[in-house]
Amino acid sequence: MSITSIKTGATGISAALDNNFMEPIVTTLLTTSTATVTFSAIPQGYKHLQIRWLARDNYASDASDAIIRFNSDSSSSYTWHQIVGDGSSATSYASTSQTSMRAGIVAGSTAGTNVFAVTVLDLLDYANTFKNKTVRNLAGYDKNGAGQVALNSGSWMNTGAITQIDISPRVGTTFSQYSRFSLYGIRG
Amino acid sequence: MAKTATYALITSQTLGSATSTLTLDSIPATYTDLKLVISATASSTAHHIFFRLNSDSSSNYSWTNVGGDGSTPGSSRLSTQPEGRLTYAAAVRTGAPTQVEANFMDYANTTTYKTVISRNGRASDGVEATVNLWRKTPEAINSIYLFTTGPSFAAGSTFELYGIEAGNAA
Numbered sequence: 001m002s003i004t005s006i007k008t009g010a011t012g013i014s015a016a017l018d019n020n021f022m023e024p025i026v027t028t029l030l031t032t033s034t035a036t037v038t039f040s041a042i043p044q045g046y047k048h049l050q051i052r053w054l055a056r057d058n059y060a061s062d063a064s065d066a067i068i069r070f071n072s073d074s075s076s077s078y079t080w081h082q083i084v085g086d087g088s089s090a091t092s093y094a095s096t097s098q099t100s101m102r103a104g105i106v107a108g109s110t111a112g113t114n115v116f117a118v119t120v121l122d123l124l125d126y127a128n129t130f131k132n133k134t135v136r137n138l139a140g141y142d143k144n145g146a147g148q149v150a151l152n153s154g155s156w157m158n159t160g161a162i163t164q165i166d167i168s169p170r171v172g173t174t175f176s177q178y179s180r181f182s183l184y185g186i187r188g
Numbered sequence: 189m190a191k192t193a194t195y196a197l198i199t200s201q202t203l204g205s206a207t208s209t210l211t212l213d214s215i216p217a218t219y220t221d222l223k224l225v226i227s228a229t230a231s232s233t234a235h236h237i238f239f240r241l242n243s244d245s246s247s248n249y250s251w252t253n254v255g256g257d258g259s260t261p262g263s264s265r266l267s268t269q270p271e272g273r274l275t276y277a278a279a280v281r282t283g284a285p286t287q288v289e290a291n292f293m294d295y296a297n298t299t300t301y302k303t304v305i306s307r308n309g310r311a312s313d314g315v316e317a318t319v320n321l322w323r324k325t326p327e328a329i330n331s332i333y334l335f336t337t338g339p340s341f342a343a344g345s346t347f348e349l350y351g352i353e354a355g356n357a358a
Contacts, residue, residue, distance in 0.1 A: 027220075085263025086265075090261035114300045117303070138291075138307055142319045147321070182220065
């Protein structure tokens with residue numbers, strides 16, 4: 001079996017190490033309020049995807065979460081679980097057969113100036129047409145006296161390869177200026 | 189042109205002897221996020237891992253944490269602190285290492301306060317996630333000072349800092 005390095009074009013067994021890396025695909029940096037961030041025409045050549053975001057929205061509270069849909073599917077195909085800490089207690093939530101997946105954390109308009117929530121979200125085996133799709137994320141925000149940190153997992157009960165991801169505020173109506181959403185492909 | 193591989197190693201340090209402090213400095217501003225990966229044991233007494241950014245020791249740090257110790261989930265918080273914190277439920281001890289992954293998001297921007305999201309765990313101690321906020325007037329992070337409150341990291345503890353560059357604008 002011949003292995004060719006994606007990075008250098010060299011061949012050989014050692015080239016296999018060159019083919020396991022994380023590649024930036026695209027970034028959306030909001031210059032104005034935006035209702036939905038969409039990653040479309042997602043290349044199918046990776047093993048997994050990762051989304052890293054720094055986000056704030058217009059919800060009149062400290063924070064909420066985002067909702068995610070795949071391939072414009074708004075049928076009741078999503079499930080999710082979450083454990084979240086607010087500084088005094090840890091609480092767990094779950095929901096099944098939803099029309100979108102709750103994920104991550106988004107800081108709201110009362111979180112304080114310059115405070116954005118962050119999320120690192122992994123989408124595993126996104127192009128595999130034999131599996132339903134699994135998502136996990138780590139997210140949080142802190143505003144010095146209040147905050148939340150959460151671990152989420154979710155599933156899209158659909159074996160279709162993911163070609164589009166739509167991310168929207170769950171409670172607010174628009175993401176705020178300076179929010180950033182970055183999509184990465186992980187080769188393996 | 190589309191960007192190619194990221195997740196670049198900026199620095200890797202393996203302790204040759206026990207120490208209670210470690211500085212990762214001269215961090216280039218050319219990436220979007222930083223990721224710090226720690227695998228550490230204690231030389232003797234159990235301790236926790238704290239950090240300061242850009243030598244800032246003013247009360248500009250706060251954090252919120254959630255974790256489980258095998259029997260009880262819990263959440264804690266501290267505000268207006270002179271340092272950030274990466275471990276709370278799962279301490280650094282002798283024997284099995286404590287593993288920490290910390291993401292310093294948008295570390296080079298001068299628009300937002302800096303948020304650090306991390307997860308860590310240690311067998312027989314617990315597993316947890318922590319979010320830290322650094323509220324100094326927004327500036328790019330160019331150094332990370334890691335320290336304990338006295339006890340030392342053991343020789344052999346490893347600290348790796350990676351830079352993750354975001355893709356081109358859509």
